[in-house]
Amino acid sequence: MIEVVSAARCIACDICVKACPANVFDGGPGKVPVIARQQDCQTCFLCEIYCPADALFVHPNAEAPTGIAEAEITARGLFGSYARALGWKRGKAAGAENDPTFELRAFL
Amino acid sequence: MPQTSLRRKSADRTAPLNLEADVLVLGGGPAGAWAAVTAAENGRRVVLADKGYFGTSGATAPSNTGTWCVPPGEARAAQVERRAARAFGLADPHVMLRMLDTAHEALRTLGNDGYPFPRQSDGELYIANLRGPDYMRHMRRLALKRGVTVLDHHPALELLGADDAIVGAAGWDRQQHRPWQVTAGAVVLATGGCAFGERMLGATGLTGDGYLMAAEAGASLSGMEFCGQYGVAPAGTSLNKGLPYRWASFFDVDGEPLDMSAGDRHVAVAKGLLRGPVFASLDKAGPEIQDWLRRGQPNCFLPFDRIGLNPFTQRFEITLRGEGTVRGVGGIRLVDEGGWTGIPGLYAAGDAASREDIAGAVSGGGGPNASWAIASGRWAGAAAARTALSSRRDVAGKLRRLGGIGLVAHSARPEAEASIDVVAAVREEMLSIDRNFFRTGPKLRCSLSRLDGLWRDARAYLAGEGAAAIRTREAGALLASSRWALAGAVFRNESRGLHRRSDAPESDPNFAHRVRTFGLDEIGVALDRAIHAAPLQVARS
Ligand SMILES: Cc1cc2nc3c(=O)[nH]c(=O)nc-3n(C[C@H](O)[C@H](O)[C@H](O)COP(=O)(O)OP(=O)(O)OC[C@H]3O[C@@H](n4cnc5c(N)ncnc54)[C@H](O)[C@@H]3O)c2cc1C
Ligand code: SF4
Ligand code: SF4
Numbered sequence: 001m002i003e004v005v006s007a008a009r010c011i012a013c014d015i016c017v018k019a020c021p022a023n024v025f026d027g028g029p030g031k032v033p034v035i036a037r038q039q040d041c042q043t044c045f046l047c048e049i050y051c052p053a054d055a056l057f058v059h060p061n062a063e064a065p066t067g068i069a070e071a072e073i074t075a076r077g078l079f080g081s082y083a084r085a086l087g088w089k090r091g092k093a094a095g096a097e098n099d100p101t102f103e104l105r106a107f108l
Numbered sequence: 109m110p111q112t113s114l115r116r117k118s119a120d121r122t123a124p125l126n127l128e129a130d131v132l133v134l135g136g137g138p139a140g141a142w143a144a145v146t147a148a149e150n151g152r153r154v155v156l157a158d159k160g161y162f163g164t165s166g167a168t169a170p171s172n173t174g175t176w177c178v179p180p181g182e183a184r185a186a187q188v189e190r191r192a193a194r195a196f197g198l199a200d201p202h203v204m205l206r207m208l209d210t211a212h213e214a215l216r217t218l219g220n221d222g223y224p225f226p227r228q229s230d231g232e233l234y235i236a237n238l239r240g241p242d243y244m245r246h247m248r249r250l251a252l253k254r255g256v257t258v259l260d261h262h263p264a265l266e267l268l269g270a271d272d273a274i275v276g277a278a279g280w281d282r283q284q285h286r287p288w289q290v291t292a293g294a295v296v297l298a299t300g301g302c303a304f305g306e307r308m309l310g311a312t313g314l315t316g317d318g319y320l321m322a323a324e325a326g327a328s329l330s331g332m333e334f335c336g337q338y339g340v341a342p343a344g345t346s347l348n349k350g351l352p353y354r355w356a357s358f359f360d361v362d363g364e365p366l367d368m369s370a371g372d373r374h375v376a377v378a379k380g381l382l383r384g385p386v387f388a389s390l391d392k393a394g395p396e397i398q399d400w401l402r403r404g405q406p407n408c409f410l411p412f413d414r415i416g417l418n419p420f421t422q423r424f425e426i427t428l429r430g431e432g433t434v435r436g437v438g439g440i441r442l443v444d445e446g447g448w449t450g451i452p453g454l455y456a457a458g459d460a461a462s463r464e465d466i467a468g469a470v471s472g473g474g475g476p477n478a479s480w481a482i483a484s485g486r487w488a489g490a491a492a493a494r495t496a497l498s499s500r501r502d503v504a505g506k507l508r509r510l511g512g513i514g515l516v517a518h519s520a521r522p523e524a525e526a527s528i529d530v531v532a533a534v535r536e537e538m539l540s541i542d543r544n545f546f547r548t549g550p551k552l553r554c555s556l557s558r559l560d561g562l563w564r565d566a567r568a569y570l571a572g573e574g575a576a577a578i579r580t581r582e583a584g585a586l587l588a589s590s591r592w593a594l595a596g597a598v599f600r601n602e603s604r605g606l607h608r609r610s611d612a613p614e615s616d617p618n619f620a621h622r623v624r625t626f627g628l629d630e631i632g633v634a635l636d637r638a639i640h641a642a643p644l645q646v647a648r649s
Binding site: 041096 | 160163164165169170174223225237239241242243246260282307309312344346351397400402407410414474
């Protein structure tokens with residue numbers, strides 16, 4: 001589930017507050033959003049790709065928070081890794097034209 | 109035709125929101141998106157309200173969606189016949205053909221509207237697959253461009269009736285903390301399926317709210333017993349995406365390969381899980397497949413990359429996530445080709461509706477469901493647009509609120525807290541492999557009687573106001589959906605597709621029909637004869 005909002009990276013745009021389908025964050029003008037309803041997180045990773053500053057980290061454990069530290073996420077280069085894999089940049093959609101899933105579907 | 113937005117920028121954001129529209133669409137997954145776009149293209153003023161955010165909400169947005177997309181021509185009829193033959197006698201080939209036609213046309217227009225489909229080596233666009241986040245973001249843009257008024261974080265709590273018709277809905281704006289109400293000439297329920305509280309991709313809002321609202325309006329459900337569909341996911345994760353497991357081997361806790369001889373991966377894994385932990389490895393994927401998997405399904409690899417494990421060489425523990433009616437089949441019973449529920453002014457599309465027409469008794473995942481969401485959304489949007497035009501009525505002073513459970517309690521001292529226990533009970537009864545995958549009459553009756561009891565308690569005590577009402581209504585909808593599913597499963601004393609009864613392992617020709625469920629305090633169950641009886645005669649394509 002959602003674990004970290006990096007205050008160092010966040011530009012306080014409130015996009016995640018709006019875009020999270022589970023309404024997990026509480027925001028406010030000029031403030032770094034807080035994770036207000038962590039248990040509601042559906043571990044969909046979508047806030048990460050909507051964030052223009054790669055400031056969010058979602059841990060794949062969907063059952064409970066793990067308490068992973070921001071330093072580890074930074075050290076392992078995990079901020080923004082899902083957006084990069086998709087080709088999304090600074091919160092903007094891109095890269096669907098390079099999706100090779102159709103090659104895989106030929107095997108089904 | 110672009111319309112001016114129904115919402116003015118200067119509007120007071122604390123006062124209750126009251127809007128009038130021609131068509132109100134509840135739910136912003138693909139079905140709701142296509143319904144809203146279609147109604148707007150027909151010149152109607154459309155409001156779309158989603159529980160979450162139109163663009164990220166629902167089962168499609170976090171996934172990668174393969175559609176069932178066949179261009180017009182010979183192949184279409186052949187594919188339909190093949191699929192109908194696997195549907196255990198409950199599908200309707202005519203609807204399948206119609207769906208393929210509508211979905212193919214819609215997917216072509218998506219390309220023209222700028223959705224970036226990939227190109228195959230022959231230079232042709234591949235329009236049969238959509239990346240969830242990109243697709244739904246595109247649909248949001250398209251809807252806004254067509255003049256649809258979008259209300260994000262506006263869960264609908266109940267329908268509004270006047271005379272014998274549905275004329276709108278009311279709910280709670282969970283970010284501005286105020287009630288909302290939209291009156292409309294027609295309402296489309298596109299609230300998705302019911303995931304029974306499972307932690308899988310996209311499930312947070314999928315609590316069966318539309319089923320409950322439809323039943324409160326007097327509509328029936330169909331096929332709810334076909335909810336024994338499960339998806340493989342790495343243990344503890346939300347990633348129930350099946351595609352990578354095409355290249356997987358499965359092992360028990362001693363490292364022995366699972367017996368896959370029955371041919372059904374899910375049955376083998378479910379049996380394994382009853383004995384102990386099960387592990388998988390994507391060891392059948394060669395370098396090229398590995399590359400395509402990583403680039404095409406990147407979210408499937410987040411668990412591995414984030415915990416530091418190579419799934420192509422190492423083994424990892426897996427689980428089965430119950431997929432309820434999302435990759436199962438059941439939903440609101442439709443009575444005509446325009447998605448009409450049989451209640452004046454009320455339409456349904458996508459997973460909110462039964463998909464027996466196109467999937468029969470087997471999962472519609474992997475293509476049919478995505479195409480159904482598109483096509484049924486388009487049909488319901490067009491039909492609602494027609495109804496809205498012909499049924500303009502003055503509803504002033506006549507509005508009735510139709511919501512019951514979770515909103516209005518019989519007891520003098522209602523409370524909202526009980527929703528937590530209700531959700532826990534639903535999860536226990538409806539997700540358990542022992543009870544829901546391998547079913548028996550006694551186990552099903554036991555689950556049903558427990559949830560019937562909880563329903564009676566909830567009718568007496570469960571109610572909330574404002575934001576709390578979102579939880580109490582979700583709990584009520586989960587409970588109602590579970591009871592229809594269990595009642596149908598008890599009634600269907602045989603095995604058919606996703607409904608696996610260990611105590612009646614064969615299919616019984618007497619049950620080669622759909623099962624309709626209806627009612628709230630007392631649940632009714634009936635065989636639905638002949639609705640889909642016509643065989644495919646002319647393969648018109
Ligand atoms: C992991 C995964 C992968 C899948 N892959 C495929 C695939 O490859 N091919 C395929 O055919 N199918 C696939 N499916 C199934 C497919 O995603 C669904 O059939 C499809 O999303 C249905 O669209 P929908 O619009 O009906 O529902 P959804 O996309 O689920 O949207 C429902 C919407 O309704 C909203 N809502 C719910 N309650 C309320 C309320 N009370 N008020 C307002 N709004 C509400 C929700 O927030 C949500 O936005 C997959 C499903 C999953 C979970
Ligand atoms: S992972 Fe999904 S549900 Fe969780 S906070 Fe991010 S957007 Fe919200
Ligand atoms: S989207 Fe990113 S930058 Fe914007 S408020 Fe959220 S965390 Fe901060």
